[in-house]
Every structure is written in structure tokens, then in C-alpha cells.
Amino acid sequence: xxxxxxxxxxxxxxVDESLFVIAGDAGLGVxxxxxxxxxxxxxxxxxxxxxxxxxxxxxxxHKVIYYNIAPFVIMRPYEFVRNDICYQELPMILIGTxxxxxxxxxxxxxxxxxxxxxxxxxxxLDIFSPADPVEAVExxxxxxxxxxxxYIRIAKNGESKIHKxxxxxxxxxxxxxSDSKNILLLHGSISDEVSKILEIVDINIVSVPMLTSKFDYxxxxxxxxxxxxxxxxxxxxxxxxxxxxxxxxxIHKFGLPNEYIHKIGNRDFxxxxxxxxxxxxxxxxxxxxxxx
Amino acid sequence: MKQxxxxxxxxxxxxxxxxxxxxxxxxxxxxxxLTTLYFDVLKLEDYENRDLFILSKAHSAMALxxxxxxxxxxxxEDMQGYYQNDGTLPAHxxxxxxxxxxxxxxxxxxxxxxxxxxxxSLKLKNSDRKVxxxxxxxxxxxxxxxxxxxxxxxxELNNLTVFIDRNNLQGYGRADELLSYEPIDKKFEAFNWExxxxxxxxxxxxxxxxxxxxxxxxxxxxxxxxxxxxxxxxDKLIWHYYIVxxxxxxxxxxxxxxxxxx
Numbered sequence: 001x002x003x004x005x006x007x008x009x010x011x012x013x014x015v016d017e018s019l020f021v022i023a024g025d026a027g028l029g030v031x032x033x034x035x036x037x038x039x040x041x042x043x044x045x046x047x048x049x050x051x052x053x054x055x056x057x058x059x060x061x062h063k064v065i066y067y068n069i070a071p072f073v074i075m076r077p078y079e080f081v082r083n084d085i086c087y088q089e090l091p092m093i094l095i096g097t098x099x100x101x102x103x104x105x106x107x108x109x110x111x112x113x114x115x116x117x118x119x120x121x122x123x124x125l126d127i128f129s130p131a132d133p134v135e136a137v138e139x140x141x142x143x144x145x146x147x148x149x150x151y152i153r154i155a156k157n158g159e160s161k162i163h164k165x166x167x168x169x170x171x172x173x174x175x176x177x178s179d180s181k182n183i184l185l186l187h188g189s190i191s192d193e194v195s196k197i198l199e200i201v202d203i204n205i206v207s208v209p210m211l212t213s214k215f216d217y218x219x220x221x222x223x224x225x226x227x228x229x230x231x232x233x234x235x236x237x238x239x240x241x242x243x244x245x246x247x248x249x250x251i252h253k254f255g256l257p258n259e260y261i262h263k264i265g266n267r268d269f270x271x272x273x274x275x276x277x278x279x280x281x282x283x284x285x286x287x288x289x290x291x292x
Numbered sequence: 293m294k295q296x297x298x299x300x301x302x303x304x305x306x307x308x309x310x311x312x313x314x315x316x317x318x319x320x321x322x323x324x325x326l327t328t329l330y331f332d333v334l335k336l337e338d339y340e341n342r343d344l345f346i347l348s349k350a351h352s353a354m355a356l357x358x359x360x361x362x363x364x365x366x367x368x369e370d371m372q373g374y375y376q377n378d379g380t381l382p383a384h385x386x387x388x389x390x391x392x393x394x395x396x397x398x399x400x401x402x403x404x405x406x407x408x409x410x411x412x413s414l415k416l417k418n419s420d421r422k423v424x425x426x427x428x429x430x431x432x433x434x435x436x437x438x439x440x441x442x443x444x445x446x447x448e449l450n451n452l453t454v455f456i457d458r459n460n461l462q463g464y465g466r467a468d469e470l471l472s473y474e475p476i477d478k479k480f481e482a483f484n485w486e487x488x489x490x491x492x493x494x495x496x497x498x499x500x501x502x503x504x505x506x507x508x509x510x511x512x513x514x515x516x517x518x519x520x521x522x523x524x525x526x527d528k529l530i531w532h533y534y535i536v537x538x539x540x541x542x543x544x545x546x547x548x549x550x551x552x553x554x
Contacts, residue, residue: 041412043443043446044442046439048401048405048435048436048439049405049436049439049443051405052404052406052408052409052436053405053406053408053409053412053440053443054409055395055409056407056409056410056411056412057409057412057413059395059406059409060409060413060414062413079399080402080405083398083402088395088396
């Protein structure tokens with residue numbers, strides 16, 4: 001996802017002189033062919049400065065993109081994002097890589113499972129969690145045109161493309177259509193568990209890269225009996241919570257328990273450990289639906 | 293210049309009294325710096341190409357509001373709506389309240405990073421506009437100040453001038469007793485800034501420092517007295533927070549040689 005988004009940024013930079021990228025000492029292999037550009041800076045390791053500096057550029061009319069590992073985009077400089085970007089209504093784009101537990105073996109400092117909670121406290125900050133490179137580019141395109149500040153959470157590089165056709169990220173995107181009266185809404189890269197879920201249970205599955213006030217989620221969900229959400233984020237305060245706050249429906253949320261992860265292992269290992277991998281989610285849904 | 297500064301101090305006292313708000317000492321401390329800037333330095337005639345002033349120590353906003361009023365850029369009604377219910381101006385700046393208030397500020401350590409972004413943008417556009425920042429001395433305890441202090445010389449931001457209002461009195465003590473930033477001039481010099489140190493109540497010295505030619509970002513450390521101009525407030529910690537009652541205001545105006553004019 002990250003290279004797809006970076007390619008799009010570099011393509012736009014050729015025709016939009018106002019575009020400016022700040023990389024917080026991150027992006028080896030991503031920005032190598034762009035880092036000598038006047039539209040790029042890597043000011044080192046100083047997240048507060050990155051956000052404030054970006055705000056200054058944005059106030060002067062630049063379309064600013066801040067790129068860093070996800071914990072260092074919202075969590076570390078939270079108050080700078082709040083005061084300098086969001087309060088001042090600057091359309092800056094924050095891109096965090098290694099969303100969720102992508103970098104889990106690196107330890108607690110390098111994964112972020114509470115960033116949606118933090119980001120959702122800022123009323124005008126649009127939050128995007130794309131499922132694949134196609135969604136990631138569409139999320140960037142939306143953010144680039146938006147007058148709101150944006151936060152795009154992407155996992156890493158090399159994810160398979162899920163979508164072949166043109167997609168609209170402002171609406172739920174069907175990854176599986178079924179005759180079932182139940183639906184699972186996914187937010188972010190955990191969408192790669194879809195095939196394993198479907199091996200266990202037949203259910204409608206949609207990817208929801210963003211929540212927007214322009215879409216009627218209540219009406220959309222009227223057609224379904226059981227509604228489930230799945231995300232690689234703390235179960236409290238994430239996508240499921242945000243959706244639940246938007247609709248008058250019972251939402252069954254799947255995510256990570258609100259506890260610090262001391263278990264060592266890679267993303268797939270930890271998904272299985274916390275039972276948010278496809279097989280376990282399929283079994284939990286099946287159990288909830290009382291299916292044999 | 294002295295008369296302009298007296299007028300500004302008088303209005304600071306008026307709106308502090310109307311509002312019952314704190315930070316009178318901080319506002320009086322930087323009044324002479326703002327007077328020099330707005331009446332002898334900043335180019336503001338062409339709005340689109342104006343110089344930019346960032347009040348990073350935004351708890352001194354009363355001084356900025358009174359200065360903008362004296363300059364004719366803020367109406368009396370707006371100035372007197374400071375800190376009032378359904379008012380016009382908050383205690384810390386909001387950029388949407390007046391076209392000459394460049395940023396929303398108040399949390400310390402934000403102004404210099406933002407100013408670096410503005411100055412770099414102007415460099416990219418080959419503009420000769422300049423960026424000025426006023427920070428508090430206690431503010432230099434913020435880590436983000438030193439992050440920006442590293443970046444500005446790296447980007448050769450010689451269009452950036454920073455003032456430190458060095459009154460050695462912060463919210464709850466003297467900086468040199470709490471966590472000393474001294475020798476602050478040597479620190480910024482080590483970061484490759486052009487550093488000048490002046491009496492922050494000497495208009496000519498401030499202007500001379502601004503005019504000093506250099507290819508580096510410039511730091512002008514202004515030695516000041518908190519509460520300057522009102523003798524019983526000068527260098528007294530309590531005037532960071534104490535409010536200006538009617539009696540205090542009248543006594544303070546006498547110190548300035550002014551009558552109370554509502």
C-alpha cells in the first residue's frame with residue numbers, strides 16, 4: 001500500500017508545485033527517487049516539529065503530507081495535530097505506516113492500536129483505513145481534494161490487490177455478497193482475512209475504508225440481522241465504536257482486547273493469539289449465529 | 293515611540309480590567325518589542341505580501357491586541373470584546389478573529405516550528421517577505437523549540453527573526469531557579485544562529501538588532517522586566533496571574549502618567 005500511495009504522491013507532485021512531503025526519518029525505499037526534490041524534506045526525528053513545520057507550510061498554501069510510522073503520526077505529537085492542524089482547519093494529510101500490529105514484533109513502541117481513538121477526538125479529522133493498494137490510493141485521492149485534515153492508516157508494502165474495478169471509498173465496498181442476512185464490516189488491512197472467514201461461515205463482508213456523515217449507515221444496515229465489525233485496533237474506541245455511535249443498531253465488535261501486548265510474535269501470530277484471525281473470527285460469528 | 297507604547301500599555305490595562313483576566317505582567321513585558329515591530333519594522337501595507345508576526349507566547353495576547361488597535365488594525369469594539377462572554381478575542385490567539393493574527397496559539401513551543409514552515413515556504417517561493425516570532429523565556433524549556441532551533445539554520449532561514457522576552461519570571465517561579473535556560477545566547481550560537489542581546493525596552497537597540505545583516509536565522513534575546521511601566525508590578529511573580537481591579541488599574545495608569553478614560 002505505501003508504495004502505491006507514494007507513487008501517486010510523486011505523480012501529483014510533478015503537476016502541483018504546492019504539494020510538499022515531510023518524512024519523519026522514515027521511507028527507505030519509498031522516497032529514494034524523490035528525496036532530493038524541493039518538495040520533500042526529512043527533518044530527522046522530531047515529530048512535534050514535523051507537525052508544526054507542516055502547519056506553517058500549510059498556512060502558506062502548501063498541500064502538506066506528513067509520512068511516518070503510525071505511532072509517531074498521531075500519538076506522539078497529538079497536541080500539535082490538535083492545535084496546529086485540526087483547530088486551524090488545515091487540509092494536511094497524515095500518513096501512518098505499520099497500522100495496527102503490522103510491526104508487532106518490534107514491540108509496543110512501534111505498533112499502534114489506539115490511534116483511531118485518539119484521531120476520533122478531533123472533530124474534523126477524516127480517518128481512513130484502506131484494505132488494499134487500490135483503496136489506499138483512492139483514500140489519498142479523497143484526502144488530496146479534501147479541505148479537511150486527513151489521517152490515512154496503511155499497513156506496509158506488497159499487499160495483494162483485492163479490487164479490480166473502480167471503487168467508491170465513501171460507501172461500504174462488498175468483498176463478498178451472500179444470501180445471508182448477516183454482515184461483517186472490516187476496517188483496514190485485516191481485510192486479508194476474508195477468505196479464511198468465508199471458509200468457516202457464509203456472510204456478507206464489506207470493507208469500510210472511512211466513515212462519513214454523507215452516507216446513511218442505518219439505512220444500509222437495515223437489511224441485515226446480525227452486524228459484526230472487525231479491526232486491528234483496541235476493541236474499545238476504534239472503528240466499531242465509531243460505527244456504533246453513528247447507528248441505532250446492535251453492533252458486535254471484534255478487535256484487540258484493551259491490554260498491552262507483551263506477547264512476542266509477528267502480526268499473523270498475534271492475530272491468532274488474540275483470536276482475530278480469519279478462522280477464529282469465522283468460528284465466533286458462527287457461534288453467535290448458532291450455526292452448526 | 294514611547295508615547296505609542298504608553299498608549300498600548302494603557303489599553304492593556306483597560307482590557308485586563310474589563311476582562312478580569314491574568315497575564316498583565318507578561319503583556320507589559322513585551323510591549324516595547326511589539327511597539328518597535330509594528331511601528332518600525334513590519335511591512336504590512338500590502339496585505340498579500342505582508343511580513344508575518346507569530347506571537348508564540350500567546351498568553352501575552354493583550355499586548356498584541358492593544359498594539360493592533362494602536363496600529364489601526366483592530367477596532368476598539370473588538371479590542372474591548374477581549375475575554376468577554378460572546379466576545380471577540382480569546383485570552384490566547386485564534387487566527388480567525390483578525391486577519392493580522394497569523395496563527396492560533398497559546399500552548400508554548402508551537403510558534404517556532406510553525407514559523408520555520410512559513411519561512412521555508414517563502415524561501416521556496418523566492419519571496420522577500422520576512423517572518424518574526426516572539427517567544428517567552430520560559431517557553432525555551434519546551435523541547436519543540438530546540439527541534440526547530442536545529443532546523444532553522446539547517447534550512448538557512450535568514451528570513452526568520454526570533455525575539456525572546458527574557459524577563460526571568462515564568463508562571464510559578466524564576467527560570468534560573470526552576471530549570472535554567474542560560475546561557476541561552478551561547479546555546480543558540482552553538483545551534484548556528486546569529487544571536488544578539490539587547491535591552492528589550494530600548495526601541496533603538498531592538499531596531500538596530502533587527503537591521504543587523506546576517507545570512508543566518510536571527511535570535512534577538514531581549515532582556516526585559518515583567519510588568520514594565522507599572523512600578524508596583526515590575527519583576528513581581530504575582531502579576532503573571534493576578535487580575536487588574538478598578539483600584540489597581542487607576543494606580544497603574546498613574547504610574548504611566550495617564551488618566552482613566554473609559
